[in-house]
Amino acid sequence: MAGRRVECTWKRHVAEQLKQRDRVQRQAFEEIIHQYNRLLEKSDLQAVLSERLQTEKYELQDRHDVSPGAESLQQEMAQIRIRHQEELTELHKKRGELAQSVIELNNQIQQKDKEIQSNEAKMLEYQQQIAQLEGECRDLRSSLADLERANQTLRDEYDALQITFSALEEKLRKTTEDNQELVTRWMAEKAQEANRLNAENEKDCRRRQAKLQKELADAAKEPLPIEPDGVCVCFRRRRSLNSHGTSPESADAPTGVCAEVRVPSTALHVFDAHDGEVNAVRFSPGSRLLATGGMDRRVKLWEVVAGHCEPKGALTGSNAGITSIEFDSAGSYLLAASNDFASRIWTMDDYRLRHTLTGHSGKVLSARFLLDNARIVSGSYDRTLKLWDLRSKVCMKTVFAGSSCNDIVCTEQCVMSGHFDKKVRFWDIRSESIVCELELLGRVTSLDLNHDRTELLTCSRDDLVKIIDLRNNAVRQTFSAQGFKCGSDFTRVTFSPDGSYVAAGSADGVLYVWNVLTGKLDKTLDKGHSSAINSVSWSPSGTYVVSVEKGSRAVLWSDM
Amino acid sequence: MTLPTPIIMADDKDVLRDVWFGRIPTCFMLYPDEVTEREAEPFYLLLPRVSYLTLVTDKVKKHFLKVVKAEDVEEMWFEYEGTPLKWHYPIGVLFDLHASNTALPWSVTVHFKDFPERDLLHCPSSSVIEAHFMSSIKEADALKHKGQVINDMQKKDHKQLWMGLQNDKFDQFWAMNRKLMEYPTEEGGFRYIPFRIYQTLSDRPFIQKLFRPVSPEGHVLTLGDLLKEMVPAAIYEPKKYQVVIHGIEPLLETPIQWLSEHLSHPDNFLHICIVPAPND
Numbered sequence: 064m065a066g067r068r069v070e071c072t073w074k075r076h077v078a079e080q081l082k083q084r085d086r087v088q089r090q091a092f093e094e095i096i097h098q099y100n101r102l103l104e105k106s107d108l109q110a111v112l113s114e115r116l117q118t119e120k121y122e123l124q125d126r127h128d129v130s131p132g133a134e135s136l137q138q139e140m141a142q143i144r145i146r147h148q149e150e151l152t153e154l155h156k157k158r159g160e161l162a163q164s165v166i167e168l169n170n171q172i173q174q175k176d177k178e179i180q181s182n183e184a185k186m187l188e189y190q191q192q193i194a195q196l197e198g199e200c201r202d203l204r205s206s207l208a209d210l211e212r213a214n215q216t217l218r219d220e221y222d223a224l225q226i227t228f229s230a231l232e233e234k235l236r237k238t239t240e241d242n243q244e245l246v247t248r249w250m251a252e253k254a255q256e257a258n259r260l261n262a263e264n265e266k267d268c269r270r271r272q273a274k275l276q277k278e279l280a281d282a283a284k285e286p287l288p289i290e291p292d293g294v295c296v297c298f299r300r301r302r303s304l305n306s307h308g309t310s311p312e313s314a315d316a317p318t319g320v321c322a323e324v325r326v327p328s329t330a331l332h333v334f335d336a337h338d339g340e341v342n343a344v345r346f347s348p349g350s351r352l353l354a355t356g357g358m359d360r361r362v363k364l365w366e367v368v369a370g371h372c373e374p375k376g377a378l379t380g381s382n383a384g385i386t387s388i389e390f391d392s393a394g395s396y397l398l399a400a401s402n403d404f405a406s407r408i409w410t411m412d413d414y415r416l417r418h419t420l421t422g423h424s425g426k427v428l429s430a431r432f433l434l435d436n437a438r439i440v441s442g443s444y445d446r447t448l449k450l451w452d453l454r455s456k457v458c459m460k461t462v463f464a465g466s467s468c469n470d471i472v473c474t475e476q477c478v479m480s481g482h483f484d485k486k487v488r489f490w491d492i493r494s495e496s497i498v499c500e501l502e503l504l505g506r507v508t509s510l511d512l513n514h515d516r517t518e519l520l521t522c523s524r525d526d527l528v529k530i531i532d533l534r535n536n537a538v539r540q541t542f543s544a545q546g547f548k549c550g551s552d553f554t555r556v557t558f559s560p561d562g563s564y565v566a567a568g569s570a571d572g573v574l575y576v577w578n579v580l581t582g583k584l585d586k587t588l589d590k591g592h593s594s595a596i597n598s599v600s601w602s603p604s605g606t607y608v609v610s611v612e613k614g615s616r617a618v619l620w621s622d623m
Numbered sequence: 624m625t626l627p628t629p630i631i632m633a634d635d636k637d638v639l640r641d642v643w644f645g646r647i648p649t650c651f652m653l654y655p656d657e658v659t660e661r662e663a664e665p666f667y668l669l670l671p672r673v674s675y676l677t678l679v680t681d682k683v684k685k686h687f688l689k690v691v692k693a694e695d696v697e698e699m700w701f702e703y704e705g706t707p708l709k710w711h712y713p714i715g716v717l718f719d720l721h722a723s724n725t726a727l728p729w730s731v732t733v734h735f736k737d738f739p740e741r742d743l744l745h746c747p748s749s750s751v752i753e754a755h756f757m758s759s760i761k762e763a764d765a766l767k768h769k770g771q772v773i774n775d776m777q778k779k780d781h782k783q784l785w786m787g788l789q790n791d792k793f794d795q796f797w798a799m800n801r802k803l804m805e806y807p808t809e810e811g812g813f814r815y816i817p818f819r820i821y822q823t824l825s826d827r828p829f830i831q832k833l834f835r836p837v838s839p840e841g842h843v844l845t846l847g848d849l850l851k852e853m854v855p856a857a858i859y860e861p862k863k864y865q866v867v868i869h870g871i872e873p874l875l876e877t878p879i880q881w882l883s884e885h886l887s888h889p890d891n892f893l894h895i896c897i898v899p900a901p902n903d
Contacts, residue, residue, distance in 0.1 A: 073876050074634060074635075077638060091648070103686075
């Protein structure tokens with residue numbers, strides 16, 4: 064630093080000295096010398112001019128020695144002076160013009176200066192604006208940075224919350240799964256428990272059945288008294304009209320309701336039952352006897368022995384084809400309705416015709432014992448239902464149904480009839496009036512009740528077999544099959560003894576068996592019949608099914 | 624070899640300009656014994672310090688030839704107070720040496736007759752002045768750079784130097800001259816400083832010796848160091864002498880290298896005048 068200061072000292076000294084020198088030696092004399100030289104020039108010029116003038120004067124004087132007068136000389140002088148004056152005025156004018164232009168240029172310069180000033184002022188203004196804007200920009204940037212920071216913190220918080228949320232979700236899922244698992248285990252336990260209870264119940268039931276069977280067997284082994292009272296715990300039927308004795312062989316005591324129902328799968332015996340159409344078929348309550356009725360006016364009796372139907376006998380007396388057959392609950396009487404407008408009753412032990420009930424004015428299509436076995440109800444083509452008393456053998460009541468009655472079934476209080484006009488009519492026995500009417504979609508061809516009389520099976524011409532719940536009189540189930548066609552107005556269908564199956568014969572000779580529980584077709588048995596099946600009957604033991612056809616054949620089915 | 628350009632500060636440039644444009648107000652008067660037709664008026668002129676008498680006095684000649692008869696005119700020569708002025712010295716040197724502390728303007732007497740053959744050189748034409756000028760430059764460069772820079776220059780560059788001086792063109796001259804002022808940085812300065820020391824009362828015309836600008840130990844040597852070696856009396860009797868360069872007295876601590884770069888004359892020599900101090 065000292066070196067630089069020293070350097071500056073001598074350098075500055077030199078510079079100052081040079082400036083001083085110039086001031087003294089040059090500037091002081093510059094102007095003077097310049098003016099002096101100009102004056103010198105001028106004086107030289109003047110000297111030259113005056114010399115010239117002198118020489119001219121002398122020349123003129125010499126010339127004028129010859130020429131006259133001084134006036135001409137003076138004239139010439141005056142002319143020269145005038146010329147010089149003119150030149151002088153011109154020069155003055157020119158000088159004036161130059162001064163003018165100088166003034167103008169000065170003005171322009173001033174204007175330009177002003178412009179420059181104003182531009183500079185504007186520039187200053189702009190600079191100020193720029194500074195201001197820069198300040199604003201800085202402020203905005205800082206606020207932006209703040210916002211970004213705040214945003215970032217919010218995002219972080221959100222991420223943290225997301226993580227917590229997903230963890231909780233996971234926990235919930237796991238807990239739900241555990242819950243489900245526990246619930247299913249509990250249900251399984253419950254089901255097991257229920258199954259156990261069911262099994263116990265079944266065992267219990269079976270035990271009771273076995274006990275019952277044993278008791279029955281015991282009872283059967285006992286020498287029967289004249290008054291067969293029967294130890295039917297399950298039935299509510301009362302025996303009456305026991306004027307005829309019954310022998311143990313011919314008395315087909317009905318077995319228990321809990322029959323071992325076997326779904327038939329094969330045709331055991333195919334045989335010609337009648338000469339001509341076979342209209343009706345019915346097992347006896349004891350399942351040993353089979354009755355068929357046909358257009359040949361006979362009711363033939365068969366015994367089912369080891370998978371065969373052995374002819375036992377025939378019941379005659381009808382004047383026209385048999386339309387329906389029914390045994391009474393004891394199996395001692397057989398009731399058959401006939402096309403000759405009458406219904407007949409035979410006794411089973413001696414095959415003798417006992418009663419003939421006439422009164423209808425049309426074919427009797429169906430005749431049934433009422434539950435007390437003392438009365439009979441019959442339905443006829445003449446659109447009436449007649450109630451007959453067996454003691455007095457007269458028609459007690461005639462009810463006008465309004466339509467030809469195709470089939471009848473009875474409960475304790477109620478008679479149900481299926482009619483040509485697609486209706487099923489429910490009659491109260493005591494009051495003789497219609498309690499209820501159900502309309503189906505086709506002519507009702509057949510009615511059947513299940514063993515505890517809670518369900519009514521109907522078959523109608525629209526090829527549908529329906530189960531009606533008698534508690535609420537509504538169609539509970541409908542069975543149909545692709546090939547199943549109701550063959551005639553009198554095609555009969557039947558429940559299985561325990562009500563778990565339904566058998567119906569089709570117009571093409573195929574026997575259809577449906578499962579009531581599942582509602583699905585269980586079996587189609589087509590190897591047997593060659594023409595439309597008219598009627599089906601299931602043995603109360605559940606072992607056999609017999610179906611009869613238009614073509615005089617009957618088939619015995621079982622699952623062996 | 625390429626030499627780095629020394630950084631010339633703004634102050635230094637001002638110094639160069641002031642040195643170049645230095646002027647001396649001179650009054651030329653005709654020697655009374657010269658035969659004249661009429662009285663000759665004196666002629667005033669501002670002479671450039673860095674130029675040469677015969678180069679700038681054409682107007683003087685023209686002025687005085689107006690009054691002097693043509694047949695009496697021989698080569699014009701100048702004298703100051705009896706001392707013939709050598710035209711081959713720069714004008715500034717002549718003034719500082721002879722008329723340093725006298726009243727301005729410098730009164731120079733113009734002669735047309737009796738040319739002093741023993742004291743002055745003839746100057747028949749400007750090419751003589753050019754030759755002298757260029758030889759000074761070459762001599763200076765020989766001392767500074769062993770003559771490499773001046774020899775690397777082309778003929779047109781030499782011409783440019785001369786034309787710059789003749790026409791008083793500072794920029795034209797210095798465009799070329801700056802090359803002669805360069806030196807390799809590791810050296811710290813020129814090889815030797817081209818200088819001449821003039822003294823009023825001396826048998827020698829001038830002192831010129833070899834002098835390095837940087838000491839063997841690496842110190843930057845100053846004007847004082849130079850004078851101590853060449854003219855010790857100027858140092859040790861400061862009141863008695865003045866050390867004048869270009870009409871100023873630089874401080875003795877001024878580095879000699881800087882002086883050579885900035886206060887040299889166009890002929891690249893540093894002309895130093897030692898004059899008696901005025902006793903007022």
